[in-house]
Amino acid sequence: MTDTNNPLLRARGAAENNSADLQERNRQWWEHLPMTYADWDSDERLPQTVEDYLQIEKTLLEASPFLRERYDFSQAKGLTMLEIGCGSGALSCRFAREGAQITAVDITDAAVAMTQRNADIQNVSLTVQQEDAEKLSFSDNSFDYVFSWGVLHHTSDMDQAFREVARVLKPGGRGLAMVYYRPSVAYYVHGLYWLLIKGKLFQGDTIHTVQRHYTDGYHHRYLTKSEMKDVLGLAGLKTHAQIVTQYQKKILPLIPKFVDEFLKNHFGMCLITEFEKSRSQ
Ligand SMILES: C[S@@+](CC[C@H](N)C(=O)[O-])C[C@H]1O[C@@H](n2cnc3c(N)ncnc32)[C@H](O)[C@@H]1O
Numbered sequence: 001m002t003d004t005n006n007p008l009l010r011a012r013g014a015a016e017n018n019s020a021d022l023q024e025r026n027r028q029w030w031e032h033l034p035m036t037y038a039d040w041d042s043d044e045r046l047p048q049t050v051e052d053y054l055q056i057e058k059t060l061l062e063a064s065p066f067l068r069e070r071y072d073f074s075q076a077k078g079l080t081m082l083e084i085g086c087g088s089g090a091l092s093c094r095f096a097r098e099g100a101q102i103t104a105v106d107i108t109d110a111a112v113a114m115t116q117r118n119a120d121i122q123n124v125s126l127t128v129q130q131e132d133a134e135k136l137s138f139s140d141n142s143f144d145y146v147f148s149w150g151v152l153h154h155t156s157d158m159d160q161a162f163r164e165v166a167r168v169l170k171p172g173g174r175g176l177a178m179v180y181y182r183p184s185v186a187y188y189v190h191g192l193y194w195l196l197i198k199g200k201l202f203q204g205d206t207i208h209t210v211q212r213h214y215t216d217g218y219h220h221r222y223l224t225k226s227e228m229k230d231v232l233g234l235a236g237l238k239t240h241a242q243i244v245t246q247y248q249k250k251i252l253p254l255i256p257k258f259v260d261e262f263l264k265n266h267f268g269m270c271l272i273t274e275f276e277k278s279r280s281q
Pocket of ligand 1: 026030031034035060084085086087088090105106107108111131132133134148149150151154155156216
């Protein structure tokens with residue numbers, strides 16, 4: 001794929017042409033390519049029908065063994081919840097179906113519109129509004145639980161976003177965030193492939209900058225477990241558990257299943273961290 005045909009680079013170029021502000025570029029990138037689990041270069045990325053919306057939830061859960069098999073959505077029953085970066089609203093609607101009192105927010109109008117439509121179609125009750133994770137409009141101590149899946153490594157100032165998470169959580173409140181994991185096959189193997197085989201090294205790219213050719217978002221950080229713990233600690237949040245996982249398809253071609261499982265659990269792309277705000281805060 002040439003650079004001009006690469007939809008991720010086109011979204012980046014458009015955002016850079018339109019604004020010098022780093023968070024505005026983040027917003028514009030996602031307005032350009034809303035998250036719908038459709039191919040980035042598909043002309044039909046936006047869900048239209050009931051079936052399209054339900055298919056997004058199915059694809060998301062099929063792609064994520066952690067959410068499908070290990071995460072207990074029913075714990076949401078009766079909780080006041082905030083989902084940051086709701087995208088199409090698939091997971092917010094799922095939490096609403098489980099009985100959560102959920103507020104879904106996203107930095108883009110496109111995501112707010114999709115989430116509202118998704119909730120209407122499924123006839124579930126939620127509140128959805130456009131918000132920047134770095135300056136949430138909610139009062140201190142508003143929520144029992146904050147959930148954010150694949151979002152906060154894309155924001156311009158991640159430390160500030162987690163300070164906001166800590167601020168809006170009630171004392172003793174809990175949360176879960178998934179961000180990209182750095183010691184992962186995606187970061188190193190794909191990075192080296194693009195650098196060496198695709199020749200981006202000779203055009204001035206590094207293992208970090210080359211990600212823009214294959215990773216979503218205007219900003220895309222990959223964190224280690226201890227870096228993520230530090231970000232949470234700085235915000236005043238205590239890390240409980242950290243799990244590494246990967247989307248379902250094979251992590252590398254032509255490897256046996258047990259190697260695939262091992263690599264996913266140790267070098268998968270997704271770092272999931274469960275955290276808590278202390279009762280005394
Ligand atoms: C990879 S998508 C994930 C969407 C959804 N969580 C899912 O799993 O389908 C990232 C989402 O985060 C949103 N986002 C990025 N930065 C944000 C910010 N600072 N505040 C709120 N939403 C943000 C984007 O608009 C986009 O919808």
